Amino acid sequence: MAINQNSRKFRPRYVIKGFLHTESPLFTGSGLVVPHPEIKRDDGPVEVMAFPRAGDTPYIPGSTIKGALRDWAHIHLQDRTILEKVFGKGSSEEQQGSGGRARFMDALLALKRIEPTPLPYWDSKRQTYVEAHVCIERVTGTAAEKMLYYQETVPAGVGFKVEIRGKADEGSLYQEVAFILSALKGFTHPQNPILLGADTQSAKGKMYWECENILFLDKDALMAWLKRPCPLQDAYRNAHLEELHHLENLSKSVETTLPDRPLTVSVTITFDSHFLVNDPPRPGELQEKERNPESDLPDMKPLLDEKGQPSLPGSAIKGALRSQAERILRTLFEEGDHNRAACHPGQEDACKPIQDISGYERLCLACRMFGGPGWKSPLHISRFKCIDPGRETTQEFLAIDRFTGGGAHGAKFNIRAFYRPKFQGTISLDIKRMKNAEKDPSWALGLLGLLLRDLKEGDIAFGLGSSKGYGTCTASIDCWDNANFQEEVRNGLESLRKEANKTRRP
Ligand SMILES: [Zn+2]
Structure with a gap:
């Protein structure tokens, strides 16, 4: 039987793992509005815009992280070829899920806040509180008492576990991973940091990125796995120290430009x-x-x-x-x-x-x-x-x-x-x-x-x-x-x- 050479072409795989910690409140909509059991107005329970969650665990959708990283990289990082390889071509919301070799998993809550957390309607299990957005009284400039809408918000000091998986060209594995690492540094950029979610103009969504480890599945690891089969995820190996240094240097050399400073x-x-x-x-x-x-x-x-x-x-x-x-x-x-x-x-x-x-x-x-x-x-x-x-x-x-x-x-x-x-x-x-x-x-x-x-x-x-x-x-x-x-x-x-x-x- 003839084997198509193309289909056998091996592409090394990588996994980047780390944490995003909130440094300011974070709100991203799940599209769901749910009645809050405790907050009531004259006409019954108040509806709250819900933070995305799986069961009781809040998470940041992978598409939100990918979109924010891509937008930032598009402005700040020079290499368009790698940008499109990794993140795909489209930056619009419909295209975010498709294209690009890197897959961004939903980032589930991993680190809880220190208690006590004296925030309104604090839910320790979900690590969220409820923010009431008030209407500004335009004549006096003070907040009017009439509430307009409510958002389920994650406060500062909460950590989400991030996982990015991808396949790279054999010749440019390190370049592609280093490019993603450079984009991730956008979260801590001193002048123009990446801000996640909604209401970023009013200080929401400032995050701190911490890399936990980087894993590879290259040819050697694959050969070892073929000899001793196990679940494929266990075949990945941790990056060596020299590789980490190399990636660090490469990510530093990804040319960054600073747009006109606001x-x-x-x-x-x-x-x-x-x-x-x-x-x-x-x-x-x-x-x-x-x-x-x-x-x-x-x-x-x-x-x-x-x-x-x-x-x-x-x-x-x-x-x-x-x-x-x-x-x-x-x-x-x-x-x-x-x-x-x-x-x-x-x-x-x-x-x-x-x-x-x-x-x-x-x-x-x-x-x-x-x-x-x-x-x-x-x-x-x-x-x-x-x-x-x-x-x-x-x-x-x-x-x-x-x-x-x-x-x-x-x-x-x-x-x-x-x-x-x-x-x-x-x-x-x-x-x-x-x-x-x-x-x-x-x-x-x-x-x-x-x-x-x-x-x-x-x-x-x-x-x-x-x-x-x-x-x-x-x-x-x-x-x-x-x-x-x-x-x-x-x-x-x-x-x-x-x-x-x-x-x-x-
Ligand atoms: Zn106007």
């Missing part, structure tokens, strides 16, 4: 009063309060991070910045032009969805900078870490005090909050992405400069109770006195004024 400023926010992002009471706590109205359970208490420190979510920062930006834009533009400056999302005059970049110019300036339907925001907020929690305090208010602007229940109510906490993080603007869509987006740098000035001088508040003096803060900005930064902002302001004068009647 303008990044480091910001320290210091509250000069009480600060509260509310973590609404659980049903059990509400029942307890009803049974014993004199109990000192607070009616409102701060949202905590996984370490029990106050949390200032990136989405809250972005929301407050956006409403301040809308105010600024509407003051700069003539009344008839307000909608070109800043639309009202969710209302009738909101920008219409755009299909591709050609529709970009139809978006208002606020949507161009903060994201609009069909356009992802070029403004990124890193995770703001609490560097000093300040003091935890409880204050008592009379019901008549309209703390949130809504009606209060009970005779008086307790508010637990942190007094003078401090947070640190970065805000960056990817002006290059905007340049692909409009000729001169430098107005955005002018607007960013105005926002940072307002933040610095205490004109932007975060969290609840601004009418009671809560949430006021000042900020220090690392590059504020830097001459280049000042010049960019000055030029940006000039463009912003030109933009505002475009349709001004003489």
Whole structure:
């Protein structure tokens, strides 16, 4: 019987094993919405967007990891031939599953968080908590009390086991593996790290990659296996130390390019009063309060991070910045032009969805900078870490005090909050992405400069109770006195004024 030589051509195989640890909260949708047994609203249980899981074990879909690695490698790594060999040709979602020789397994939860984990609706078994995404009150810039949607989220400090399997050309086994290792280093890239999942503009999905080991099934290992058959997975051998060194050197030599660095400023926010992002009471706590109205359970208490420190979510920062930006834009533009400056999302005059970049110019300036339907925001907020929690305090208010602007229940109510906490993080603007869509987006740098000035001088508040003096803060900005930064902002302001004068009647 004739044997087709081609079909017998042996391709060495490899397995890369390691861990991805969350450094900030991670949410990736499973497409499922499930009622939460504990969270209820007047009209019944609340539906929560579920994190993918197998049984009770959460996992990151392999396609999510592959897509993020491919997108990053496409921008940062030079070798297109190996990129397509390993990851396939398409980068669109439909094509991610096919093409390319590397197969990305679903990464199952492998390392649990240190307990206690004081997060809302913390589920120790699933290692998830529930994040309530609040609607930003556009007039006051504070979070309104009306909840919009809920996401089952994995906090920082959780590890997922990653496994990447593939077949390589015999002559380029090490090159292909080294290419994947280079792409994996994208997770810890200092300027442009890979971020996984959704809401990455508000600091979600920062991961730390740790390689555990690399296995090979080459000709020698295959011959050994033929002599002593066992399950094929046991025929793989660990990479030798010299091979690991070789791979390390090869992965270093994969040429990386850094796209134009987004303008990044480091910001320290210091509250000069009480600060509260509310973590609404659980049903059990509400029942307890009803049974014993004199109990000192607070009616409102701060949202905590996984370490029990106050949390200032990136989405809250972005929301407050956006409403301040809308105010600024509407003051700069003539009344008839307000909608070109800043639309009202969710209302009738909101920008219409755009299909591709050609529709970009139809978006208002606020949507161009903060994201609009069909356009992802070029403004990124890193995770703001609490560097000093300040003091935890409880204050008592009379019901008549309209703390949130809504009606209060009970005779008086307790508010637990942190007094003078401090947070640190970065805000960056990817002006290059905007340049692909409009000729001169430098107005955005002018607007960013105005926002940072307002933040610095205490004109932007975060969290609840601004009418009671809560949430006021000042900020220090690392590059504020830097001459280049000042010049960019000055030029940006000039463009912003030109933009505002475009349709001004003489
Ligand atoms: Zn808009």
